[in-house]
Amino acid sequence: MVAVLSDNGYLLSRRVGDEPASPTGPPVSAYRDMARAEQGAFADPVDHVRRIVAYRHLKQYPVAVIAGLDEQDVFAGWRRTRTIYFAMGSVVTILLLIGTVAAMFFMRQLIHSRAQMQRLSETDSLTGLPNRHWLTLTLRQRLLENASIGCLAVVYIDLDNFKKINDSLGHKAGDQLLQKVASRLRAAVGKKHVVARIGGDEFVILVEGNDAAARAHAVACDVIDAFELAFGLRGNSWTVRVSIGIAVHTGREDTEFDLLTHADLAMYAAKADSKAAGLSRQCPYTNELSEQAKRETERYQELQYALNHGELQVAYQPVMLLATGEIASVEALVRWNHPQRGVVPATDFLAFAESTGLIVPIGDFVLEQVCRQLCEWQEAHARTPTVSVNVSSVQLASEHLVGSVRHLLTDYMIEPGSLQFEVTEAAFFDDPTLMGCRLESLRELGVKIVLDDFGEGRSSLAHLWRFTVDGVKVHQSLTRGIPDDKVAIATLRSLIELTDALDLTLGVKGVESQRQADWLARFERVQVQGFYFSKPLADANVAARMTP
């Protein structure tokens, strides 16, 4: 806008943009403020548009000029920029707010998920109890506090007959039983102590407080009491026995694993006791248990070494036929040629081998040795005696035995009838059906079966007909009574008559004197074995006594 004002107070001309000049307008007094200020932002008195104006009076002329720019036009760019920046700022702020809220939400979710994962990782999903991971972490934390010495104990609980229930009712019922056990344990110990499930049927109670040993003993008693009541499952009542081991934190050097191992050892000691008594038992840990475990481990390794390094050897004790004086058969007996202790008889290590499962590889070794020997004898001699091999219940329970015997018979090309297995009655106690099937399979291969140590323990005549056998070997406790003990003699006479009637062979073990041999000589079919006739011999010595 450009306007020209006369000094006498009239607007001479005014022009805005491309509009035509307007000579008329308000009196000059309307522009007084502009004239006075000379410059600034003012509302135009003609069109009332706010403009930034400058005022100049022309000295040579009686007029003044006012030039003004529309404020809207001047600040349009600035306003646009301001709007853009404002919009951008708003968007950024909103995005930031959304981002913050989202971040907070995700953080919360993350924390929640992490807490949930931690809870899951520390909880047993079946019972809802803390699990082994939680227990070890907690124990580690407690053990770091020196104050826990004597004030922290672990009560280790194992269910004795859980496997039987699991096998009888199925895994679902087994799981339900475990849930009930957990619930009962929680009820038995209350809120004072924590119960954790650390394995299939193994639970641990963490006992804390002064005199933890006494507290742990009391807790164990409560648990045993609680398990006196039966569990109802599928309409049946199941009484679950527990074996409890207690270990108290006593040494500064103990780790959480030491404590659990100690409690575990004590639990096994209690289990050995409870198995015999058929009752729930508890046992506190003592150093003796660790030493015993250490000894057993060393013994195990020693025996394994002996097996792998040829320290085990097989000797053969002849079984004589009294009527002819010939060797009827030989019994293979394993011996341990110990580098320090000399010859260790089988009775000193076979029970241990049986309890640890080493009896299976030892049995396989003996069987292979015997088959190899039989093969050699068959090649060298026209007539070879039958060789008896003792088979333990653990071996017999193994499903590989029959296949292994079949392979050996084929590999060494030996007559199946020249191999004889001696089985004790104890093998039938656990699972008579399985053992019966196994013996039947062996007999189908042509191998003979002899019932060993008959007359001792829970001898049952039913075994003679229930499990088809080829012969019987009388336990040496009966032989010792010959010829003076009337009961022993009467029993032997009856057995001889019975085996004659059933067409079974009868072997008498432990013949050690002339008197015993003389008394037995009257029975032609009886086979005798003992130190009186021969000690166990090396294979070469047996071969020397055979017919070429």
Place this chain on the structure above:
Amino acid sequence: MKTPASKSADQGKGVVLLEDGATILHERVFLRLLQYPSGISVLERALEQDDGMRLVQIYALDGVSDLHDFATADPYYDALEVAYDAVQARYPAAVSEGDKRAWSGGEPGRLIDCVGDIARCRDQGELTGHVRRIIRAMGADQWTYQSISSDERAGAIEHRYLIGCAPGWIQRYLRDKRFMADPFVEYARRNVTPVTGSMIGLADEAPRLAADARRYGVNSQMVVPVHAPASEVIGLLHVSHRRDPEQGGETRLWSSRVLFGALAGQLLGWQLTTIRRMAVESFELDPSELEVLRVLCAGGYAHNVADMLRTSVRRVHRVVYPRICDKMRVSRIDEARKLAVTYGLIELRQGDGSISK
């Protein structure tokens, strides 16, 4: 077979949250989860046999573990697994819906007053909770209240058990049908005085039953029989203690026999009132019809009824009697009278709040 839960509930009636069942050979088993206005959930398990025998177990649930215990002890768990799962899924919701004030009561103060309070229990859930507390205060560990009722018309016998013992024990008891040769049940049929296991010679009479019971901590036992006059319902309150009889378990129970007797009487009374209420609701008899039955039970004849109703004998025979027979689903008025005696309807008085409709 699953039915949706009905949401309406009358006073004393539970809302059936879930109903399911299974048929196993000749037996039908039904499970019902009920929620009562008192806030207590009750699991009802009914086993029906072809010979008309019906065994009903009523177990007030005090937590998920109770339900788990009951379910896993069930001999028909495998067949009812889906039903139990459905009950378990519905149960936590039931707990949150109901208020649990009924459980939070303290130990009973004066026991005899508490026994008297049984009449005020609105439903069997509240009843079980109340009885549980009273019996604990009286010194017993476990209990069951068994009622035996028979319906000669239908040839049906119902054994109903309110359970306050280990679920495993009652499931085993019922699975083996131990009630058929239970000396306590035999005794209760003919006697009304309390008796202990030693007094009845339980160990000699039923050694297997006694041995099974001992496995669940039921070492000392006492039974309080109750009979309802003019009704064939027999009630047995069976209480037990974990201590052996030689260690004073029975002595402890015996010392509270009077209170246990009162409790058993109250339980039977509560049960009969419930049966009566249900019968009235089922038969839809109005007060005048009940009065007619009362006159008949008192030895009255049609003219006595006519006098009472101020009508003619002919109308009594042609209108009043047939209407009653129709409602009670019998053919003769004498049968209706017997039924009224059986259900205790004749003890009701006009204007009795508990039965008036």
